[in-house]
Amino acid sequence: MRRRALTPRHLLAAAVVAAFCWQPAVAGLSIEEYLPPQEEGLDEETRLQRMREIEQEREEARRRAEERERQLEEDRRRRQAELEALPPGHRALLEHCVACHEERALRRTGRSRIGWRGVVWRMEMFQGVDLSRDERRLIVRYLAEEHPPTAGRIARETAMAVAAPAAVFGGVAFWLLYRRRSRK
Ligand code: HEC
Numbered sequence: 388m389r390r391r392a393l394t395p396r397h398l399l400a401a402a403v404v405a406a407f408c409w410q411p412a413v414a415g416l417s418i419e420e421y422l423p424p425q426e427e428g429l430d431e432e433t434r435l436q437r438m439r440e441i442e443q444e445r446e447e448a449r450r451r452a453e454e455r456e457r458q459l460e461e462d463r464r465r466r467q468a469e470l471e472a473l474p475p476g477h478r479a480l481l482e483h484c485v486a487c488h489e490e491r492a493l494r495r496t497g498r499s500r501i502g503w504r505g506v507v508w509r510m511e512m513f514q515g516v517d518l519s520r521d522e523r524r525l526i527v528r529y530l531a532e533e534h535p536p537t538a539g540r541i542a543r544e545t546a547m548a549v550a551a552p553a554a555v556f557g558g559v560a561f562w563l564l565y566r567r568r569s570r571k
Contacts, residue, residue, distance in 0.1 A: 476529025479522045487514065493530070497540055500531040 429437065470478055484493065498506065504527050510516040511523075518526070536544065 474529060476525035477533075479518075479525045480529060483516055483518060483522065483526070484510070494534055497534045497536040498531065499536045499541065499544060500527060502536060502540075502544055503527045503530040503534075506530075 470481070473481070480493070481490070484490075507516075507518070507523060507527055507530075511518060
């Protein structure tokens with residue numbers, strides 16, 4: 388196998404690796420080593436004093452971080468409790484639908500149970516929503532109860548339910564009739 392010559396590209400790669408390795412090496416200064424450069428050459432008393440101050444600052448920062456951590460944990464627990472207090476259908480909705488829609492957007496139209504079933508079916512077919520049978524049932528029931536159809540919507544859905552099959556049957560009948568006629 389031919390040995391490759393050292394190219395500028397190799398050198399660049401080595402420099403990048405060295406730069407990354409250098410970081411942790413200089414990041415781990417102990418407190419004794421750490422003093423800002425402008426504070427070098429102080430007498431021993433002041434130096435100790437400064438170090439105590441720095442140690443105190445670090446202690447405070449640690450305490451603040453712990454406090455923040457505690458608060459986040461508390462928030463998380465409260466949200467979890469709130470979520471668990473919701474009706475199961477609402478919870479499933481938040482879990483599966485709100486990634487893509489704001490809840491507000493879902494409240495815009497009321498639908499019958501069949502209408503909501505159709506929407507959820509479409510979301511499963513075309514948007515990759517993955518629901519268990521129970522979740523589907525809960526979501527559809529929740530939506531139908533919380534966002535029932537308006538009178539106008541019922542009229543429209545009923546009209547569609549009648550009109551769509553009528554159009555299909557009518558079309559087929561018309562076509563058969565037309566074919567029979569034109570054959571004579
Ligand atoms: C992966 C993203 C995604 C998820 C998750 C999702 N949807 Fe949708 N949804 C869409 C997109 C995109 C549209 C617009 C295209 C369409 O209507 O099919 C839409 C449209 C809708 C509409 C409007 C339909 C209309 O004709 O008025 C409703 C209502 C709806 N989604 C409800 C839901 C419900 C309920 C769930 C939970 C079971 C859900 N979506 C989960 C992406 C998503």
